[in-house]
Amino acid sequence: MSHAGVKPKFETTPLDTPEHGLLVAAARDLKLAMRSRGELMQALVFFIIVASLFPLAIGPETAILKRVAPGVIWVCALLAVLLTLPRIFHQDYEDGTLEQLALSRYPLTIICAGKMIAHWLTTGLPLALLSAVIGMQFGLSPVELGVMALSLLIGTPILTMLGAIGAALTLGVRGGAILMALLVLPLYIPVLIFGTGAIEANMAGLDATPNLYLSAAIFLCGLVLSPFAVAAAVKISLD
Amino acid sequence: MALFKYAAPASFYPLAGMLVPWFATIAFLLCVIGLYLGLFVAPEDFQQGEVYRIIFIHVPTAWMAMFIYLVMAGYAILSLVYQTKLSAMMIEALAPTGAMFTALALLTGALWGKPTWGTYWAWDARMTSTLILLFLYVGYIALMNAIEDKKRADKAGALLVLVGSVNVPIIYFSVKWWNTLHQGASISVSGGSKMASIMLWSMLIMALACWAYAIAVALCRVRAIILEREKNAAWVDNIKQAKDG
Numbered sequence: 001m002s003h004a005g006v007k008p009k010f011e012t013t014p015l016d017t018p019e020h021g022l023l024v025a026a027a028r029d030l031k032l033a034m035r036s037r038g039e040l041m042q043a044l045v046f047f048i049i050v051a052s053l054f055p056l057a058i059g060p061e062t063a064i065l066k067r068v069a070p071g072v073i074w075v076c077a078l079l080a081v082l083l084t085l086p087r088i089f090h091q092d093y094e095d096g097t098l099e100q101l102a103l104s105r106y107p108l109t110i111i112c113a114g115k116m117i118a119h120w121l122t123t124g125l126p127l128a129l130l131s132a133v134i135g136m137q138f139g140l141s142p143v144e145l146g147v148m149a150l151s152l153l154i155g156t157p158i159l160t161m162l163g164a165i166g167a168a169l170t171l172g173v174r175g176g177a178i179l180m181a182l183l184v185l186p187l188y189i190p191v192l193i194f195g196t197g198a199i200e201a202n203m204a205g206l207d208a209t210p211n212l213y214l215s216a217a218i219f220l221c222g223l224v225l226s227p228f229a230v231a232a233a234v235k236i237s238l239d
Numbered sequence: 240m241a242l243f244k245y246a247a248p249a250s251f252y253p254l255a256g257m258l259v260p261w262f263a264t265i266a267f268l269l270c271v272i273g274l275y276l277g278l279f280v281a282p283e284d285f286q287q288g289e290v291y292r293i294i295f296i297h298v299p300t301a302w303m304a305m306f307i308y309l310v311m312a313g314y315a316i317l318s319l320v321y322q323t324k325l326s327a328m329m330i331e332a333l334a335p336t337g338a339m340f341t342a343l344a345l346l347t348g349a350l351w352g353k354p355t356w357g358t359y360w361a362w363d364a365r366m367t368s369t370l371i372l373l374f375l376y377v378g379y380i381a382l383m384n385a386i387e388d389k390k391r392a393d394k395a396g397a398l399l400v401l402v403g404s405v406n407v408p409i410i411y412f413s414v415k416w417w418n419t420l421h422q423g424a425s426i427s428v429s430g431g432s433k434m435a436s437i438m439l440w441s442m443l444i445m446a447l448a449c450w451a452y453a454i455a456v457a458l459c460r461v462r463a464i465i466l467e468r469e470k471n472a473a474w475v476d477n478i479k480q481a482k483d484g
Contacts, residue, residue: 165398165402169382169395169398169399170382170385173385173386174385174387175385176385179381179382179385182374182377182378182381183378183381183382183399185374186371186374186375186378186403186406187402187403189367189371190371190409193367229398229401229402232319232398233395233398236391236394236395236398237391237395239390239391239394
């Protein structure tokens, strides 16, 4: 995909600012993702299918399904995100674009941040919204569905950020996908615990906000620190 | 400073070789003393009877599991900032020992939990985060094995260790933050100890024994790693000739 002879569209902002870099990186990845919409749909369909496996396996008893719903849906969302993580860097790494991005005028941290934003918008956000629909399959009430969607809205960006670190570290490595899962899943565990904790607290009649606040705290720390970690990992992989 | 010459693998190799027997001996002696004190001299516990004695292995190994990861993180910072090969090799040398201590801590904890809590495992905060620590060690070892280019592997491993080091304070404070099954700290920096003095001393001696053991094993392992990595260097040839000749 060559930009030769084509003027950049965002000409209203000066080209050298980091904000422009963020927009450019995110917009490029979004555009590329939209061109392969099928791939995006696959992640969502995977989520729906795997989430449906559990009622089939456990049995249709609503009480049990309601009890396991937070954990099951969260794990399915987590696995769906895990499967889409290679997409952040893999294609660009394979055709050499990632090297060009690393050499471009924009800091690599900004470009990685833009990529992570695009990844979340195409994976985490739809999953969080879709979880409300899946939750209905498990017999959750509207309020619980709301808490579930909220916990996933806060949690999926963290999954993207931590996953991007793993994806960047394992670029071009033999057996990279499963290795990436091995590296990233231990880091995911606290996110999973707080996310499901919020929903389960709400289901037990307690306040969900402590767990949500803790998730939000992890999200904010990740927001600040992860671009640096991801950029460092990309630079390591490109050498 | 003259010490900096030991940052070169070639000069560290003989130094490590000289230190290994010392630390191994210290470890063995401290272990014998500690286990004797803990298993034979220390009195029976008021609540738990004899079963509590597993504490003399469980707590030192748990401490070492966390401590070794922090040491690895320290070496990771050195390796990333100063680009020293030996720092990266030390991380690689420490990881299997750290993983072993974590597994031992989990295992002894499970063996202790069955008679006292009635269960081998409970998903409480400290046990879960120690399990995560084991996964972090295994992940690091897997990453180092998967990447063939050693320079890239070193940097990637160092970064991974740093990212995972957030977990260690979580393990340590998890018992305070979440009121769960695992008991609180028996020893604190400010409050002193709530344990009988002989039990405390046995535990500390065992901790030092584990520490000396970890140093001895890590130095031994790093010698092997140095030889593997530097196998094309001239000084390695000298050693080979000295051995064969």
